Every structure is written in structure tokens, then in C-alpha cells.
Amino acid sequence: MSTVREASAKQRPKRPPPFAASQYGRLLAFLNMRLANEQDARELAQEAYLRLLRATRARLIEDPTAYLFRIARNLLYEWYVSLPPDSEPLSGSAPSADLAVEEQAALAQHMDRLEDALRRLSPKCRAVVLMHRRDGMTYKEIGAALGISASMVKKHLAHGLVSCRLACADFAGAER
Amino acid sequence: MSRRRELLAAEAAQWLTALEGADAARREQFAQWLRTSPEHVREFLAAAAVWDSLPGVSAQPSAAALVRLASRSDNVVALEGAHPGAANPKAERLGRWRWGWAAAAAAAALALAAALRLLAPVAAPPTMDYVTEVGEQLSVSLADGSMITLNTRSALRVAYSEARRDVYMGGGEALFEVAEDSARPFRVFADSALIEAVGTRFNVRKRPGEVAVTVLEGAVDVSPGRSGANAAAIQPPPAVRVVADQQARAAEGKVVLVDRDASAVIAWRERRLVFDALPVRDVLAEFDRYQAQPVVIADPAIAALPISGVFRSDDRESFLQFLDQMGIAEHSRRPDGVILLSAMERR
Numbered sequence: 001m002s003t004v005r006e007a008s009a010k011q012r013p014k015r016p017p018p019f020a021a022s023q024y025g026r027l028l029a030f031l032n033m034r035l036a037n038e039q040d041a042r043e044l045a046q047e048a049y050l051r052l053l054r055a056t057r058a059r060l061i062e063d064p065t066a067y068l069f070r071i072a073r074n075l076l077y078e079w080y081v082s083l084p085p086d087s088e089p090l091s092g093s094a095p096s097a098d099l100a101v102e103e104q105a106a107l108a109q110h111m112d113r114l115e116d117a118l119r120r121l122s123p124k125c126r127a128v129v130l131m132h133r134r135d136g137m138t139y140k141e142i143g144a145a146l147g148i149s150a151s152m153v154k155k156h157l158a159h160g161l162v163s164c165r166l167a168c169a170d171f172a173g174a175e176r
Numbered sequence: 177m178s179r180r181r182e183l184l185a186a187e188a189a190q191w192l193t194a195l196e197g198a199d200a201a202r203r204e205q206f207a208q209w210l211r212t213s214p215e216h217v218r219e220f221l222a223a224a225a226v227w228d229s230l231p232g233v234s235a236q237p238s239a240a241a242l243v244r245l246a247s248r249s250d251n252v253v254a255l256e257g258a259h260p261g262a263a264n265p266k267a268e269r270l271g272r273w274r275w276g277w278a279a280a281a282a283a284a285a286l287a288l289a290a291a292l293r294l295l296a297p298v299a300a301p302p303t304m305d306y307v308t309e310v311g312e313q314l315s316v317s318l319a320d321g322s323m324i325t326l327n328t329r330s331a332l333r334v335a336y337s338e339a340r341r342d343v344y345m346g347g348g349e350a351l352f353e354v355a356e357d358s359a360r361p362f363r364v365f366a367d368s369a370l371i372e373a374v375g376t377r378f379n380v381r382k383r384p385g386e387v388a389v390t391v392l393e394g395a396v397d398v399s400p401g402r403s404g405a406n407a408a409a410i411q412p413p414p415a416v417r418v419v420a421d422q423q424a425r426a427a428e429g430k431v432v433l434v435d436r437d438a439s440a441v442i443a444w445r446e447r448r449l450v451f452d453a454l455p456v457r458d459v460l461a462e463f464d465r466y467q468a469q470p471v472v473i474a475d476p477a478i479a480a481l482p483i484s485g486v487f488r489s490d491d492r493e494s495f496l497q498f499l500d501q502m503g504i505a506e507h508s509r510r511p512d513g514v515i516l517l518s519a520m521e522r523r
Binding site for chain 1: 189192194227230231315446490
């Protein structure tokens with residue numbers, strides 16, 4: 001009966017997980033790339049959501065972001081091990097060169113879009129985003145350098161992030 | 177990019193910037209936000225991916241150059257301050273609208289309580305309102321360890337005091353997982369019905385004119401309250417004890433007890449809908465709870481056909497395809513977006 005689930009299982013990529021999962025940034029970027037398919041993306045978000053609901057309050061509150069990322073990592077892993085065994089010449093072989101190329105191209109495109117989006121920001125907003133994300137400066141340090149309040153720094157940062165996020169919309173989460 | 181998505185993107189970005197060194201209360205707010213809907217989870221993951229890949233950007237000016245650029249722009253770009261703020265009022269408005277389920281439902285709940293003479297003349301305890309929109313689900317952890325999960329398009333008010341734990345259901349459906357506390361009864365008010373529990377799990381679905389209570393664990397007492405045939409009765413009708421895998425339906429001042437597979441009733445938590453020989457019109461009504469746009473049955477002959485199966489509640493399309501594949505009915509989309517269901521043409 002669950003025609004949708006079966007249909008999407010057939011379309012799943014027949015490859016082992018190529019991520020090292022040492023850094024969440026890579027993991028998330030990878031996750032989003034895999035989720036270019038709207039149906040898959042919705043199913044995964046759905047499942048992540050259900051797991052969040054099942055989490056005990058205490059554990060979730062401790063560090064909600066880390067908890068969500070753990071869920072995402074587990075899901076991605078389960079996603080791959082759930083592939084039927086005959087769908088893949090399973091020999092623990094390294095991911096194919098094709099995949100690496102395809103993935104790198106997608107990642108490169110993603111970074112290009114981010115840089116474009118950054119260039120379109122106002123100078124102050126761009127300064128805030130780069131100082132915080134690239135240079136690792138605190139809100140206070142940025143505020144001091146630019147002569148604005150820490151809360152203003154936060155606002156610039158949120159605005160810059162939305163712009164970058166929307167510029168990458170079809171990469172990181174499909175558009176409606 | 178839909179409006180709703182833009183708002184979500186703005187909210188996700190605000191959370192990402194606010195989480196650094198956030199205290200427990202703030203983290204709890206964030207967890208609550210995250211648990212609003214799968215779309216929230218998805219948007220946050222997508223935003224976090226961007227956030228985490230930003231450190232990798234190259235070909236951008238150095239920090240010193242950025243300071244120069246930013247300060248130079250101060251004299252020229254006066255409008256710039258409008259940008260970051262622009263997202264905020266919208267998000268706030270959305271928040272107010274979402275959580276501000278207020279006057280009507282609250283008044284109804286209070287009137288209800290007053291009618292039942294259950295509202296003691298003491299200071300009203302602090303209350304919390306929870307509302308879900310079409311397609312949303314929401315889990316709420318309460319201070320006593322109890323947990324309430326709201327299904328789509330539902331509204332309820334939680335009023336905890338030292339003496340009791342009261343919940344008023346404005347509408348929709350919710351699963352209650354009640355932590356044991358014999359000193360403080362846990363009660364749910366829905367229309368004129370009163371549901372009383374101690375340490376148990378049960379599901380309440382409120383429909384116009386009927387309240388259905390299904391027990392998964394333990395037992396609850398369901399009183400129909402004064403309505404329907406009993407509206408003028410001096411003594412309210414007695415409570416009916418409901419145990420696991422039983423369902424009590426309170427309507428018109430009466431409670432009817434039937435056996436019911438409780439796990440099928442709460443399949444909505446996994447976004448599944450389980451139908452056992454249910455007529456097409458009722459199946460569609462179930463789906464409509466999760467969709468903004470209803471399906472119109474153009475052919476009355478289809479409406480009564482029984483359907484059995486398990487479907488995803490957020491995927492009405494697959495049900496329509498199922499009807500098509502089974503040769504039961506075909507659907508078409510009118511220009512105004514309404515989906516018409518009509519009998520299969522005989523070949």
C-alpha cells in the first residue's frame with residue numbers, strides 16, 4: 001500500500017555513505033545534496049521530526065542542535081544500510097570516482113552561490129557574516145570593530161544568513 | 177520560494193544566531209520551535225548546512241578591509257538598517273497569530289467549566305495554549321512529566337494548579353501520556369464531556385457533537401456531562417470506566433463503549449492513517465484534516481465504497497492514485513485547485 005515509500009526506495013542512490021562524519025558541516029551539506037529530491041527530503045525531515053518528538057525533554061534541552069544533528073547523522077546512515085543487499089556490489093569498496101566528482105561539483109557550486117550571495121549583501125552585513133563565520137570573531141569583538149551593538153551584530157548575521165540560505169534554496173532543501 | 181518558507185528561513189536564521197551560549201530557557205524555546213513541524217526541522221537543517229559551510233568561503237576581503245568597507249558605507253547607506261529588521265516583525269506577527277489562539281476558545285473553555293461548576297472561585301492558575309495548523313503535529317512536555325501530542329488542526333489549553341491538572345480541548349485530537357500523581361487528578365474537558373485519568377495513556381478526538389476517548393494503557397473515567405437528553409437532569413449521568421483497547425464515545429449526554437484497537441487509533445502519531453472497511457467519504461474526511469484543500473466527490477456512488485489500508489496522512493495523493501489503480505475512482509484537478517473525484521469510466 002505504501003506506494004510512495006517503495007517508489008522512492010527504488011530511486012535511492014546505490015552507494016555506501018561516503019561521509020566521514022567528523023564534521024557536521026560536511027555531513028549537513030551532504031545531507032542536503034542527497035535531499036534534492038523533494039519526496040526524499042520530506043520523508044527524512046518527517047522521520048527526524050518524529051525522533052525529536054520521541055526525545056525526552058531533558059536530553060533535548062541539553063543541546064538541541066547537537067541532538068538534531070545526531071538524529072540526522074543516524075538517519076543518513078540508516079538510509080544507506082536500508083538499501084536492499086542486491087542493489088549494490090557490496091564489498092566495502094571505496095565510493096566510486098564518479099560520485100566524488102559529482103559531489104565535489106555540487107559542493108563547488110554551493111560555495112559559488114554563497115560567495116555570490118555574500119557579494120550582494122550590504123558591506124556591513126557582509127563584514128559581520130565573514131567576521132563571525134570565517135574569522136571566528138565573537139559578537140562583542142565584531143561590534144567593537146564596526147562600532148555597533150552586539151544585538152545589531154546578531155541582526156546583521158541573521159539577515160546575511162537568510163540571504164545565503166535563500167540563494168542556495170534549490171541546493172539545500174527543495175523549493176516549493 | 178513561498179512566503180511561508182521565507183518566514184521559516186528568517187526564524188531558523190534567528191535561532192542559529194541566538195543559540196550561542198543560550199541558557200536553558202532559551203534552548204527549551206528553541207526545542208519547542210523545532211518540534212512545531214517537520215518543515216521547521218527541515219529548514220533548520222538546511223540553514224545549519226549553510227551556516228556551517230560559510231567558514232569555507234574564500235576570495236573575500238580580509239577583516240581589516242571589511243572594517244574599512246563597512247565604516248565607509250555608514251555615510252552612504254542609510255537604508256541598510258532596514259534590511260535585517262525586515263524579517264523580524266513578520267516572524268513575530270506569525271508567532272502572535274500562531275500562539276494567540278485566544279479569546280474565542282478561552283471563553284468557550286471557561287464557559288464550559290462554569291457550566292460544569294468545576295471552576296473553583298480561586299485565582300485562575302497560569303494557563304498555556306497550544307495550537308497546531310493543518311498538517312502540523314506538536315508534542316508538549318508538561319512540568320509533571322506528562323506529555324501531550326497534538327494532531328493536525330487542534331487546540332488545547334493546559335491549566336495546572338496545585339490541586340489539579342486540567343486540560344481544555346478546543347478541538348481536534350490529542351494523545352495524553354499522563355504521569356502518575358494520585359494527589360492531583362488529570363482531567364480533560366471536551367465539550368460537555370469530562371475525562372479523568374491517573375497515570376495512563378489515552379487519545380481524545382473531538383468532533384462536532386462527539387468526543388471519542390480511546391485508552392491505550394490504564395483506565396479513565398468518562399462522564400458525558402449534562403447535554404442532549406440529559407441537559408435538564410438534576411443528577412448528571414454516571415461516569416463510564418474505559419480500559420485499554422476500548423473506546424468511549426460521548427455524545428448527547430450519553431457514553432457508548434466499544435472495543436477498539438488503540439494502536440490503530442494513534443497511528444496518526446507516525447503520520448499513518450489506518451482504515452478498516454471505511455467508506456470513501458470518511459477516508460477523505462480523514463485526509464482533509466491534514467490538507468487545506470478538500471476533495472469533492474462528484475459521484476455519490478463512490479462515497480459509500482469501503483476502503484481498507486494504511487496510508488500516510490500527509491500524502492493524500494497516494495490514496496487518490498490507489499483509488500485510480502484499483503479501478504474505484506479517478507480524480508481531476510479543476511482550474512481553481514479543487515480536486516474532483518469521479519467514477520471510473522467503463523471500458
